[in-house]
Amino acid sequence: MNKDSKRKSLRHSLLWPISNEKWQPISIPLVSILISFFAAALVILFIGKNPLQAYYNLLQGAGIMPKPSYAGYKSMVTDFLSLLNAMTPLVFASLAVAVAFRAGLFNIGVSGQMLTSGFLATIIVGYSGLDAILAKPLVLVIGILAGGMMGGLVGWLKYKFNINEVVSTIMLNYIAQYVISFFIHMYFIDPVSRQSRYIDEAARLTLVNVEIANLKMDIPLGFILAILTAIIIKFVMDKTVVGFEIKAVGSNRNAAKYAGINVGRNTVLAMVMSGGLAGLAGVTYYLGYFSSIQPKVLSSIGFDSIAVSLLGNSHPIGVIFSSFLVSIIDQGSTYMSSQAGIRQEISSVIIGLILLFSACGAYMKHKVSRLKEKEVERKENES
Template sequence: MRNTIVSLISIILGLIAGGLLMLFIGASPVEGYTYLFQGALKNISRIGDTLATATPLIFTGLAVAFAFRTGLFNIGAAGQMLIGGLAATAVALTMDLSRPILILVMVLAGIIGGSLWAFIPGLLKARFNVHEVVSTIMMNWIAYWVVYYIVPANFKGGTETESKLISETASLKMPLLTEMFQGSYINMGIFFAVLAVIVIAFIINKTTLGYELKAVGFNRHAAEYAGMRVNRNIILSMLISGALAGLGGVALYTGNASSMQIGILPSQGYDGIAVALLGANSPIGVFFAAVLFGILYSGTGFMNAMIEIPPELANTIIAIIIYFAATSVLIQRVFNKFRNTKTNSNDVAGPVGKKGES
């Protein structure tokens, strides 16, 4: 409940700050936010687009949250998404298999690609105590240039900046979902995302592995003293985190899109950090935080069109909410301080009251 309250306060403060910016340029905050939420939720098609937009964010949010719960700060979700998406795209463009088997192989390729890209920072952390923030950021840019050269050299599409289009057989799009959501680009990636939320919640809260990973995150030296294999758990945590981010790449490049664009580091990798913080590093919290971000991203265009708010301001509103999500730890400290002050006041008042009665 405390984490939920802190997250809600972060969202409210972000929306208030965005409303003040609207007032500053002479726009109505009520009207602006009305159009923003209409743009994301007005009809079944827009709801489908919102869920599709949120799907990669669920994966990257889970990736960051899982690593953070085990004491690691994975900043490399963007690079892991790229490699996972590249691996899935390569399978889609080179293998001729039946649709169910092809989708399964693509998903496995994305998992392996993301895991391998996270393995290197995990190994460096475990063996040489290289800080994972530095190594994962470096791996992001290595992934960027790997995709930059591999795609034009092997999977060049109609232009120099994109890969070939994947076939309908290899796409995560489902005709049934497309019809149900009236032409939306929602795809089966949302099902994989929900399954990932359930699996990660089970691992963290119900398994010995999850207990050991959390123990290493709380105190590495105490976990080692208790006989846990700390280095193995660090590497394993990064592997699972990278696998989740790789799945985000599969959902983005073979579900939401049909090709890979070079020269772009996916913003979802970094937005996943804010999603994880807003979701209090809880799998369920990450899911709802990702949906909120999906609403904000999907509704921006409609808000701009209806009341002519500049796109830059709309993006600034999203950035402010991300900022408050990232600083939710400070809000939690204020909340804890207020609660402790109230508790201490009650403790002091109790004995005094009893003394007066006696």
């Protein structure tokens, strides 16, 4: 075998995991993750630390692997439930980004929609004193409505005036951030924490310090809803006329319009759905994972969700797994820092690398397609 043949054989063997088009939605993100962890391992080695030990500590901190010892009322189970609690709003936020992507839209305003929904649910229900049976469902309804209206406004501006959704969502982020900060400082500030006053436990979507088997657990009530929502979104996108029309508009607006699809209606509808999901992310974050709102601060989840959605290939089920991975990295970073002596910012480096290599997915598909075409041409020439 000559050198040229060996080189081609090596190249084909390296690209084999992503060569099957049927499995590319799964194989490309997995390859991206492996490459990003390898690149992060090189960074950890460069600073003189053991990457295997660091990754093991990461899993320990997230409740995936056991720690050598635990504080009172804590165990691996409580750490894992804390992971699910942090993961819940990320799943909703990532689904919001994924739905907008399907319609060819980029909802970068998830953080603002989260904040608006969380604030309205806080002042309407969180301070109302309502019983838990009424308060918790009402929080979810307000989250969906507030986020949906905010997203619908963006979709309407896009359709009616052709205002780019990236510009409008960024501007709405700033508006929500500073207007809500003003109202918190004027009417709802806690003089000690300098955040909004803590909400009633009856309105909170996370059951805090529930004692079971001598353990104090944080139970995220919204987690099961997040999984069910992902399944429903998949069904809507794959099996309904609405889902087909949204994807058609996202693929080619002109062709969709020529086929008789109402582009404006589906643009607004997609952003209403996206905003509603962002609203659920907001209430599970501000009235679940936390119980107050920090003024002038937008949640990073709204921006992390872009990376998570890309990693999950904008697929509802893929979003669940990518949210799980990113949550492990985020939740385990503190313990990794304390045990391995690695700065917590390394976790952000890992997530950034995952996003970088996930964004190369289109290039990977193009490269594989070109290699297949060349292989076909070579065989035709030989015959």
